[in-house]
Structures are given as C-alpha cells and as structure tokens.
Amino acid sequence: MSDVEALQTTLAAEHAAVYVLGTLGGRTSQSANVQLFEAITAAFAAHRVRRDELTAAITELDAEPVAAEAAYDVPSGLERAERIARVARETEQACATTYAWLVANTVDERRAWAIKALNETAVRVLTLRGTPEMFPGAGEYADR
C-alpha cells in the first residue's frame, strides 16, 4: 500500500469523525452537560486539525485529497447525554483503530504522525467518560 492510499484512507475516516462529532456537539446541552460539551468540542477541534494535516500531506504528494461525503449516518437515540458520550467514545476508538492501522502502513515522519494521533485520541476517550484500555486501537490483543 502506498503512502497516498494509507493517508487517503485515514483522511476519509477523519471526514466522518468531524461530521459525527460536530453533530454530537450540536445535540449536547452546553449548560446542562458542561464537561461533555467541552470534551466533544475539543475532540471536534482536534479532528479538524488532523483532517487539515492529512489534506496537506496528501496534496504534498501530488494527489487529490479524498473529499468528505455530503452526509454521514449518525446513530439515533442522541437525546440522552450518556448515549452521546458513548457515540463520541466509539468514534474516537474507531479513529484510534485507523491511526494504529496507519502506523503499520507507514514509516518515519508519517508513522510518527500516526503514533501521536493514536496517543492523543486514546487520551481523549478518557475525557468522554471512557476508561483506560489495554491496547488502544489494537483491541484484538486484549482478547487473546
């Protein structure tokens, strides 16, 4: 797999994450759930930065960055804060899996980027009412 292909795959995931987290932020009460709102807002901002970095990296490789879809399907039942937090956690965990996959498929500077992204997204899971994991982004090792 080429660097461009690996980065494009990760960018597609970032597009989806940005969309989902933006939707979750819009469904979260800023006054009634201050911490959750702040955590989702921070996650949304972080993934926008990652999306832009990936876009730039792909452009530098003379490729056309994959575009976001017009819309993504977001899970239902977002009336309760706990459900919103769970969807946000699962979004971060899915991103962690994608970053870990990118680690395996890149070297040097791009692998360093993926390792950093994996570490940051793993920590963000904790701000979304999550608990520490044995193998963030590589959960199959925990099942052995």
Add this chain to the structure above:
Amino acid sequence: MPLDPLLSRRALLGVGTITLATLSGCADDGDPAPASAPATSDDPDQDLIDRVLDELAGAEQLATAAGVSELALLHRTHIEALDGTPPSPSPGSATMAALQRTERRLQSQLVDASLAAESGGLARLLASMSAAVSQRLVAL
C-alpha cells in the same frame, strides 16, 4: 473481500460495528500484524523487542512496588503480548514521583520503538502500548 479500514459512511450506520469492521479491514494491510512478535534469531526486530521487554519488566516491578496493581497488570499484559515472561514479584517500595518518571520514560521509549520497528505489525502493537501508557499517565 477487504473491508474499508476507516470510519466510513457505511460503518457509521451502526457505530457499534465500527471497531469490528475497522479491525477486519486493518488485517488486510499488506503487512499483516502478527498475533505476537516473532522471536526468531532472524527477526530484525528481536533486539528492539528485548529492550522493550526489559523496560516493561522494570516498569512492572516499580508499579508493583508502588502498589498500583492496575498499572502492573497493564505492563504484564504488554509483556505477554510480546511473548515475554513477566518478572517474578520482588519486595520493595517506590514513590509516586518515581513511578511517574518511569512511566513517562516508558511511554517515550515505546514511541521510539514503534518508529524504529521494521515490522509494521510490531510498530502498531508498540504504538498501541504507548497509547495505553498515555492513558494511565493521566491518572497518575
């Protein structure tokens, strides 16, 4: 049929299925992640694995001495994932400050080891371990 290793529109139909779909896709990366690090003399990563195992063993003993059993369990689990043998319990004590220093150093070493690994699968495992330590550092 390979699945998309990404948070795709299709995957978002049910977030609960994202991880499974993603993991399935990630196994089709052209550099299959080994279930554990191979321990053959021909393995170009063997020296790196041995160094990481030494660091993990030291961190496990310190966490045990500091009475942070959940952290010690994490390190034992990571040692086993690398096909290593966890160290025997040894008496001693450790301060939280020493534990924090050790965990920060270990996290950094795991990042460096992931960067240096020849095998993409091993790099992925080591990066995951570094992220797990990062999570524990938040609470230390």
